[in-house]
């Protein structure tokens with residue numbers, strides 16, 4: 587009897603593993619055709635200054651909606667896209683789409699606020715500047731409205747190459763931001779060597795504020811360091827008023843998080859940017875059909 591149930595649970599286990607493996611293969615196959623099938627959409631999340639209440643930045647965040655799988659998280663499909671070698675194509679699509687949308691918002695009167703685009707490590711190392719120039723040319727976007735978000739993973743392999751790429755971006759008028767700061771394993775010295783403009787405090791540190799003494803100390807130290815290095819600071823994953831108060835008091839006033847704005851499609855973000863709430867939705871739809 588015991589043997590039977592043991593064997594059954596073993597079978598169940600392998601069956602589940604097979605399902606997981608099948609799912610992965612299936613998802614990979616679906617992912618390969620997602621670009622052609624037009625299944626990607628860019629969401630945007632507004633960044634606010636906690637003191638002035640103004641919108642000071644917009645991050646573009648990729649969404650994949652498959653007819654059968656439904657919504658798939660980028661945390662799951664981006665690493666997969668890297669594995670199957672299509673991440674650079676996806677990144678280029680994102681870059682172009684974000685530039686196109688930002689150009690449209692400029693036509694509608696939004697000045698000065700930059701759109702941030704996440705750059706994968708592979709794209710960063712393979713002709714990123716060429717992709718950027720092409721996207722700018724195709725969309726007519728002023729490079730002064732673009733920010734790149736790179737993670738520490740982009741930097742470790744070849745620091746000279748990284749420095750060159752970031753410098754070239756700066757020379758075009760683009761700003762460079764270091765994403766998920768503190769989660770990688772790189773030496774702090776790269777921060778002073780590389781031309782970064784902004785540092786994003788990872789949501790993992792923000793989450794426990796202001797009740798965890800250690801996290802408070804880490805965040806205060808990151809902010810002090812960024813200020814010392816003359817870097818702008820953005821806090822990610824801000825969900826509570828207490829977090830805002832702590833961060834603002836320590837000197838970080840740019841907030842990105844659900845408390846201020848949830849990532850949403852261009853239509854919804856347009857409504858938030860231009861206060862189109864309550865007006866004819868044709869206005870908003872009109873915004874979208876031009877994209």
Ligand code: C2E
Pocket residue numbers: 631646647648659660661664677680704705706735765766789822823824825842843844845849
């Ligand atoms: P990230 O660049 O650090 O983006 C911030 C993530 O935090 C986003 O997750 C966003 O939706 C989420 N977030 C924002 N505010 C809050 C909050 O208050 N609470 C919580 N719990 N989460 C919040 P998302 O959109 O799922 O993206 C995950 C990651 O996938 C991104 O992290 C980025 O590394 C990557 N990614 C997203 N879009 C792209 C893209 O277009 N290209 C590339 N290469 N990577 C992307």
Ligand code: MG
Pocket residue numbers: 645704735765
């Ligand atoms: Mg980011």
Ligand code: MG
Pocket residue numbers: 765766786788789822
């Ligand atoms: Mg981040």
Ligand code: MG
Pocket residue numbers: 766
């Ligand atoms: Mg992240």
